[in-house]
Amino acid sequence: MEVCNAKISDPEHNEAAADFAARNDIPTAAGSDAHDPQGIGAAYLHMPDFDGPTDFLEKLPEARIWGEYRDHVGWQPGRSS
Numbered sequence: 001m002e003v004c005n006a007k008i009s010d011p012e013h014n015e016a017a018a019d020f021a022a023r024n025d026i027p028t029a030a031g032s033d034a035h036d037p038q039g040i041g042a043a044y045l046h047m048p049d050f051d052g053p054t055d056f057l058e059k060l061p062e063a064r065i066w067g068e069y070r071d072h073v074g075w076q077p078g079r080s081s
Contacts, residue, residue: 004067005033005043007072046066
């Protein structure tokens with residue numbers, strides 16, 4: 001479950017998702033929601049190396065989430081998106 005979305009300006013929304021996941025024993029993840037170059041890398045997981053989908057799911061609970069809020073830049077005249 002995504003509990004860190006870097007485009008959420010109000011941290012209480014991410015905190016509510018994290019609380020729900022913890023109460024329901026759901027593995028957590030992060031998303032940069034990068035719809036613009038500045039958003040790339042705004043949120044990610046530090047986790048052990050894994051080998052395939054099953055191993056990923058087994059190691060996901062060991063992941064540490066990192067993220068910071070980055071606003072959408074949006075389209076600007078004369079700039080490709």
